[in-house]
Amino acid sequence: MGAFAFFAFFFSFQIALAADIIIDDVDLGYSETGAIFSSASNTCGFNGDYRFETDVGSTEFAEWVPTLPAAGAYRVYVHYCVHSARPDAVVYRIVSDSGTTVVTVDQTKDANGNSVPDFTASGWRFIGLFEMTPSSADAVRFSPDIIVPDDYTTIQDAIDAAVPGATIDVNTGTYVEDLVIPSSKTNLILVGHTATIKGIQNVPIASFPLALPNIEILADGTILTGFTIEGPDYEAGKYSSGIVIGAEDVVISNNDFKVTPAATSDEISQAIQTYHKLAIPGVDISGLNIHDNTFTHLSSGAAGYEGIWINLDEGTGTAKVVDNEFTGNVFRAITTERSNTIIKENMIVTDLSPGVPGSGGWQGINVGGANAGPISSVSVIENTVKGASGFKYGIKLGYDVTSTFSDVLISENTIQDNEVGIWTKITAAGIDIMVNNIFGNSLLGVQNDDSSNTLNAQLNWWGSSSGPLDAAGTNEVPPCTDTPTTEKNADGTGDGASDNVDYCPWLIGQANPSDKTKPAVILFATSDPSPIKAGTVDFTVIFDDDMNIFVTPDAKLIGSNIPIPPKTGVGITNGWTDTRTWNGQLVITTTFPGDDEYDFRITKAEDIQGNKMRTFREKDLIIDTINPIITKTIATDIFGSQDLTVSASAYDPGSSGISKITVKIDGGSEQDMTFVFTEKQKISGKNVNVDTYYLTIDGTTITPDGTHTAEFKVIDGAGNFLSSSSVSFDKDSTAKTIGGDIAFLCKDFPVVINSETVCQNGIERQTILWLIGEGWNVEVKKYTDWTLSELSAKDLIVCTDQTKACKPTPAVSDAHKINNIPFVEISDRGSAVAADKFNYVKSSSSTTGKATMNLFVETPDPVTTGFFGSTEILLLPQKIRSLSQSKLSTSAIDLGT
CATH class of the missing domain: 2.60.40.650 (Immunoglobulin-like)
Structure with missing residues (x-):
C-alpha cells in the first residue's frame, strides 16, 4: 500500500473570529503510538519535513489534539506530501461531540483532487465541519486501518465502509456474523487479533449442492489472516458451506478453522471451497493461496468434516494449498478439480478409522474431485497423510472414465497407516509417483485400477529395503529386468503394490525432503584392480544415500598426460542398477594418449532430494597399455x-x-x-x-x-x-664332472690356515674353501705375482668382486685374450650387468658389506649353481665385454673388445 504521509492539521473556528490552530508534527498536541513512523525532509512537507510509515498491517497511529478556545463548529483540514506511490484511501478519524467520523483521503492527488508531480505540497485538504468542545479527548487520529469494534461494531459494517485496499483490524471478541466481501472491495486486508468469526447459516441437505457462504469472497486480492473461524453449530439434516471464494489472488492464512461436524455423509461441511464455473460463469480463482492454517472439528461427529474443496474454474493461474494442518475427525482434507494446483507441505492426520463417506476417513488428498475431464500440472509434494488407522485412501486420483491426467506429480510425501496409500482410480497415464515414503498401509501401498497403463511408481520407499510386496511369481532383485506389467517381488516385505505398477528401482532407505547433506561415494571398485591395461574394465560406485537415477553422473580421468575429458583412447559408459549403485565400464584402447597414474573423478550425481554429490576421486589409478x-x-x-x-x-x-x-x-x-x-x-x-x-x-x-x-x-x-x-x-649327461686347475687372484699375499693356503680377505678365503670343497685344484697367489705362463697353464682364472685383484694385470689380460683362458669374477654385490655378463647369478640375499656371511646361505645356492655352469661355458674360448652403462666399480674386469 505504500507509505502514509501526514504533516499538519489546521482547525478553523467558525463561531467567532479567532486565530487558526495549526498542529505540525513537532508541535504540542501531536503524538504517536508505537515506533513505526519515520521522518523525511522535503519542501512538499509543512515547514519542510514530514512523517511517514510503511507497516500496512499495524494498528499504531498518530494523533493531533488541539487546545480549543471554546466550544463551536470547527473546519478540519490536513496537509500532506503528494506522491503516486501513496495510498489513495488514507484513513483519518475525527473525534467530535457526535462521536468518531472516519474519512479517507487520496494522497496521490492534491487537496483539490488534481494529479500533480510527485513530492508536491498538497495544500490544505478539507476534512469536514465538526462540533467540538475543549473537553474532547481527541481531535484527529491518523492510522492505516479501520478498527473493529472501535470504528465499526461489526466486521461487515467495516467491509461496507472500506475503500479498496483498506486494512480492517478486528480486535478481541467473537463476531457472530456471515460476511460478504463484494467484488468492488478489492485488496481488502482483514486481520484478526484474537478475534473469532462465528458462522450463522446452515444449508438443508435437500438443497445440495447449494452453497450459502458463511464468508463469501468475491473481491480480487482479499487477504484474510489471523482469525479463529468457526462454522455454525451443528444442526441435524444440514451442512455448512464455510468460506466460498470466487475471486483471484485471494490469500487465506494463519487462521484456525473449527468446522461444523457431521453425523451422516449428507451433512459433511466444508471449511473452504471455491465457486464452480457452472455456479459463476467465467469464475477464476487463479492466485489462490491457502497457507499456514489449522483445521479441526468444531465438535465430534462420526462422519467428520471436509477441509478444502477447489472446484473447477476457468482460470489458468496457479492455486496453492501450502503448509496447513488438518487434525481431528478429518473425512477428507484437500480436493482439487482444477489444473495448475500445488498441494505442498500439509500435515493431514485423521482420528477417524478408514471408511466410506459417512462412516470414517475417506481420503486425505483427492486429485480430480468430480471433474470428468482433463487435469494437468498438479503437484502434490511434501505432505503427510496418516492417522491412527488412517484414511481408506491416502491419496486418490481420478473420477470418471473420461478423466485424464498430464504432468501430475506425487512426490516426497509420507503416506502412512492408511488402508491404501495411493489409488489411481481411472487412469495411470500422466501420473508420476516418485520419492515418497509409503509404509504401514494395511492393504496396499499403491493400487492402480488402470489395466491399460502402467503407473510409474519408481524411487519410492515402501517401508523395507527389500521393496514392495508383489506376492505373485518369483523374487525380483533390483534392477528389474522384466517389463513393469510382470514385475514380481515375492520376497518384498514393504507395502504391497498392485498389478501394473512400475515400482523398480525402489529406495533403499526412507526419503527425507529436509535432508541437505551432500551424498558421498562409500565404495569404488574395479573388476581388474589398478594397474589397468587396455580393454574394458567394469567399475562399481556405491553411494551412501538414495540417488536420482535419472541424473547421470559425470566421470572423467584426470592426469598430466591426458586431456580432460580424454579425446581419444578412452570411453566411459554407465548405468544405475539400483538407487545407490552405479555401474559402468572404463574402456581403454591402444590409442590411449599416455600411461600414467590418474585420478578417476565422479561428479554431478544428485540424491533424491536434489543435493549434489561431493566430488569423488579414486587416486592413483594406474593405466598401462604398453607391453613390457x-x-x-x-x-x-x-x-x-x-x-x-x-x-x-x-x-x-x-x-x-x-x-x-x-x-x-x-x-x-x-x-x-x-x-x-x-x-x-x-x-x-x-x-x-x-x-x-x-x-x-x-x-x-x-x-x-x-x-x-x-x-x-x-x-x-x-x-x-x-x-x-x-x-x-x-x-x-655324459660330460665330465666339474674339476680342474684354478689360478686364484688374491688382492694380498696368501696365508696358511688349517694347512690350506688361502687369501687373507674373508670373501676370498670363503670362496677358495668352497671351490676346494667342490673338487677344484686351487692355487693361490697375489694377483700381481702370477705370470703369463703360470696363468696359461690353468683351466680358469678366478677372483672375487670388491677386491682390486679383479683389475686385470697384463698377464691376466693376455692369458684370457691371447691364450683363451676363461676368466670368472664371482660377485656378491648388486650388479645385474656383472651377473649377466659373466654368466652367473648373484645371491639375492647378499649385499655389499655382508658378503662373508651371506654369499652361500641359500639352498640351493644360486651362486654355486651359476658358477658350475659358468666354468663349463667359459672353458670355451671367448672374449668378455663390459657395457658402458654398467655400474661396475673400478676393479671390475674390462678386457677390451
Missing part, C-alpha cells in the same frame, strides 16, 4: 648331473612395472621365476629400471640329451605381456 620388454635371457648348458639355471632381465616402458617372468622348457607348462634385483640402466636415452629374475630347474627332468629350448614370458603389473623368442641350451 625383455632385454636379456640366458639358459645354461647342462653337463652331467647339473641343474638348469635360467635368467631373464626386462623392463616396463609403461607405468605399472614388472609383475613376474615365467619360463617354459620345451613348450611345457609355465614356471614362475624368482626376482633377484633391480638395476637402473639407460636404454634409448632413458633411465629405466631393469628387473632380473632367475630359476633353477632340476636337470634330470630335462630329457633327452641334446638341444632344448627355454621360452620366457614377461608380464607387467597391468597384465600386459610379451613372449621372447626361444633360447637354446644343450644337455650332455
Whole structure:
C-alpha cells in the first residue's frame, strides 16, 4: 500500500473570529503510538519535513489534539506530501461531540483532487465541519486501518465502509456474523487479533449442492489472516458451506478453522471451497493461496468434516494449498478439480478409522474431485497423510472414465497407516509417483485400477529395503529386468503394490525432503584392480544415500598426460542398477594418449532430494597399455648331473612395472621365476629400471640329451605381456664332472690356515674353501705375482668382486685374450650387468658389506649353481665385454673388445 504521509492539521473556528490552530508534527498536541513512523525532509512537507510509515498491517497511529478556545463548529483540514506511490484511501478519524467520523483521503492527488508531480505540497485538504468542545479527548487520529469494534461494531459494517485496499483490524471478541466481501472491495486486508468469526447459516441437505457462504469472497486480492473461524453449530439434516471464494489472488492464512461436524455423509461441511464455473460463469480463482492454517472439528461427529474443496474454474493461474494442518475427525482434507494446483507441505492426520463417506476417513488428498475431464500440472509434494488407522485412501486420483491426467506429480510425501496409500482410480497415464515414503498401509501401498497403463511408481520407499510386496511369481532383485506389467517381488516385505505398477528401482532407505547433506561415494571398485591395461574394465560406485537415477553422473580421468575429458583412447559408459549403485565400464584402447597414474573423478550425481554429490576421486589409478620388454635371457648348458639355471632381465616402458617372468622348457607348462634385483640402466636415452629374475630347474627332468629350448614370458603389473623368442641350451649327461686347475687372484699375499693356503680377505678365503670343497685344484697367489705362463697353464682364472685383484694385470689380460683362458669374477654385490655378463647369478640375499656371511646361505645356492655352469661355458674360448652403462666399480674386469 505504500507509505502514509501526514504533516499538519489546521482547525478553523467558525463561531467567532479567532486565530487558526495549526498542529505540525513537532508541535504540542501531536503524538504517536508505537515506533513505526519515520521522518523525511522535503519542501512538499509543512515547514519542510514530514512523517511517514510503511507497516500496512499495524494498528499504531498518530494523533493531533488541539487546545480549543471554546466550544463551536470547527473546519478540519490536513496537509500532506503528494506522491503516486501513496495510498489513495488514507484513513483519518475525527473525534467530535457526535462521536468518531472516519474519512479517507487520496494522497496521490492534491487537496483539490488534481494529479500533480510527485513530492508536491498538497495544500490544505478539507476534512469536514465538526462540533467540538475543549473537553474532547481527541481531535484527529491518523492510522492505516479501520478498527473493529472501535470504528465499526461489526466486521461487515467495516467491509461496507472500506475503500479498496483498506486494512480492517478486528480486535478481541467473537463476531457472530456471515460476511460478504463484494467484488468492488478489492485488496481488502482483514486481520484478526484474537478475534473469532462465528458462522450463522446452515444449508438443508435437500438443497445440495447449494452453497450459502458463511464468508463469501468475491473481491480480487482479499487477504484474510489471523482469525479463529468457526462454522455454525451443528444442526441435524444440514451442512455448512464455510468460506466460498470466487475471486483471484485471494490469500487465506494463519487462521484456525473449527468446522461444523457431521453425523451422516449428507451433512459433511466444508471449511473452504471455491465457486464452480457452472455456479459463476467465467469464475477464476487463479492466485489462490491457502497457507499456514489449522483445521479441526468444531465438535465430534462420526462422519467428520471436509477441509478444502477447489472446484473447477476457468482460470489458468496457479492455486496453492501450502503448509496447513488438518487434525481431528478429518473425512477428507484437500480436493482439487482444477489444473495448475500445488498441494505442498500439509500435515493431514485423521482420528477417524478408514471408511466410506459417512462412516470414517475417506481420503486425505483427492486429485480430480468430480471433474470428468482433463487435469494437468498438479503437484502434490511434501505432505503427510496418516492417522491412527488412517484414511481408506491416502491419496486418490481420478473420477470418471473420461478423466485424464498430464504432468501430475506425487512426490516426497509420507503416506502412512492408511488402508491404501495411493489409488489411481481411472487412469495411470500422466501420473508420476516418485520419492515418497509409503509404509504401514494395511492393504496396499499403491493400487492402480488402470489395466491399460502402467503407473510409474519408481524411487519410492515402501517401508523395507527389500521393496514392495508383489506376492505373485518369483523374487525380483533390483534392477528389474522384466517389463513393469510382470514385475514380481515375492520376497518384498514393504507395502504391497498392485498389478501394473512400475515400482523398480525402489529406495533403499526412507526419503527425507529436509535432508541437505551432500551424498558421498562409500565404495569404488574395479573388476581388474589398478594397474589397468587396455580393454574394458567394469567399475562399481556405491553411494551412501538414495540417488536420482535419472541424473547421470559425470566421470572423467584426470592426469598430466591426458586431456580432460580424454579425446581419444578412452570411453566411459554407465548405468544405475539400483538407487545407490552405479555401474559402468572404463574402456581403454591402444590409442590411449599416455600411461600414467590418474585420478578417476565422479561428479554431478544428485540424491533424491536434489543435493549434489561431493566430488569423488579414486587416486592413483594406474593405466598401462604398453607391453613390457625383455632385454636379456640366458639358459645354461647342462653337463652331467647339473641343474638348469635360467635368467631373464626386462623392463616396463609403461607405468605399472614388472609383475613376474615365467619360463617354459620345451613348450611345457609355465614356471614362475624368482626376482633377484633391480638395476637402473639407460636404454634409448632413458633411465629405466631393469628387473632380473632367475630359476633353477632340476636337470634330470630335462630329457633327452641334446638341444632344448627355454621360452620366457614377461608380464607387467597391468597384465600386459610379451613372449621372447626361444633360447637354446644343450644337455650332455655324459660330460665330465666339474674339476680342474684354478689360478686364484688374491688382492694380498696368501696365508696358511688349517694347512690350506688361502687369501687373507674373508670373501676370498670363503670362496677358495668352497671351490676346494667342490673338487677344484686351487692355487693361490697375489694377483700381481702370477705370470703369463703360470696363468696359461690353468683351466680358469678366478677372483672375487670388491677386491682390486679383479683389475686385470697384463698377464691376466693376455692369458684370457691371447691364450683363451676363461676368466670368472664371482660377485656378491648388486650388479645385474656383472651377473649377466659373466654368466652367473648373484645371491639375492647378499649385499655389499655382508658378503662373508651371506654369499652361500641359500639352498640351493644360486651362486654355486651359476658358477658350475659358468666354468663349463667359459672353458670355451671367448672374449668378455663390459657395457658402458654398467655400474661396475673400478676393479671390475674390462678386457677390451
